[in-house]
Amino acid sequence: MIKIDHLSTSYSTINGPVHVINDVDFEIYDNEIFGIAGESGCGKTTLLKALYDIIEFPLVVDSGKMILSGEKNGKAFSYETGQIRNTWWNNISYVPQAAQSVLNPIVPLKNQFLDSICKEDKKKKTKEETLKKVADYLEELSLSPDLLNAYPFQLSGGMRQRVIIALATFMSPNVVLADEPTTALDVVVQRGILMMLMRLQKQLKNTMVIVSHDMGVHYQITDRMGIMYSGKLVELGKTEDIFEKPLHPYTKMLVGALPRVGDKSQKTGIPGRPPALTNPPEGCRFAPRCQKATDECRKTVPKFHEVEPGRFAACHLLNDTTV
Ligand code: SF4
DSSP states (O other): OEEEEEEEEEEOOTTOOEEEEEEEEEEEOTTOEEEEEOOTTSSHHHHHHHHTTOOOTTEEEEEEEEEEEEEETTEEEEEETTTGGGGBTTTEEEEOTTGGGTSOTTSOHHHHHHHHSOHHHHHHSOHHHHHHHHHHHHHHTTOOGGGGGSOGGGSOHHHHHHHHHHHHHTTOOSEEEEESTTTTSOHHHHHHHHHHHHHHHHHHTOEEEEEOSOHHHHHHHOSEEEEEETTEEEEEEEHHHHHHSOOSHHHHHHHHTSOOTTOOSOOOOOSSOOOOTTSOOSSOTTGGGOTTOOHHHHHSOOOOEEEETTEEEOOGGGGGGOO
16 A cells, blocks of 8 residues: 655755655555654654655655555556655545644634545535535534534634544545644543544545554554654564564663553653764664664664564564564
8 A cells, every 4th residue: 555665855954964764664554554653853754744745845855755556436546756645635645743733723614624625526516515525424423514614713622633634534535644643632532533543444444654652542543553763664563563572672662661550660761862863873773772782783774674474673683583
């Protein structure tokens, strides 16, 4: 469905390029919820923007590409980086970070739905027919159709987030990308949003890509996940396997820091901080924070490889078990 083919991107700055995504190479499948996790600044949002083809200066693709392919209404499609934006809303849609701020506060929601849906649908239906379809869709999602006459400033943050998700899924896109969909919401509302995303994925049988720094979000709703560190993918696999038996030292620390019911042990954070992307370490980027780092780690970049079927990681300690 989505092939990320050795992608590297950077931001152009007056001090030279800042390499934010470095040779990321993996696939996201049909009919799955895929999570992308990692600390703030590791490149998650930039990767999602690249997936959605929002490649606008100062963001530059240095090498590699994305391929979005699949089938909709019996027609096969395939788009690459530079073409993906031609199929926004129809085959792929995006719920940006702080999505609640995306809606124009002084425009009624019905106008924002009409402005956003794809041109073909507008050609086929009258405005009234389209609004009826939107109202039916909101009802399907347990949202009141009366919302269409409301202004965004009249809604709570959680309700605005639900509306944005409804907007992003209205055209039944094959892929929905969501950037930190539960950030800044209280835990009860967070749970409601996660349940809504899961229900929609089951209904549409599409692909959802969820970016979140919150490992609890990934544990609850994703099927597979990738862990990013300093612009690189360091581990990828089924979510349950990653939580049960993390392979990469960074993933072990992330999983170990999670509070669990009944576990009274003292939790510690990960010491140190990620390296500056303007000047990353020469070998493994995690070496300055890794208790198992060796001289080889400090000199050579570990290869991202399949450690066991469906399980990938980049760590010299795992090289002996390379398939
Ligand atoms: Fe730690 Fe070395 Fe593995 Fe990097 S390659 S995570 S420094 S053991």
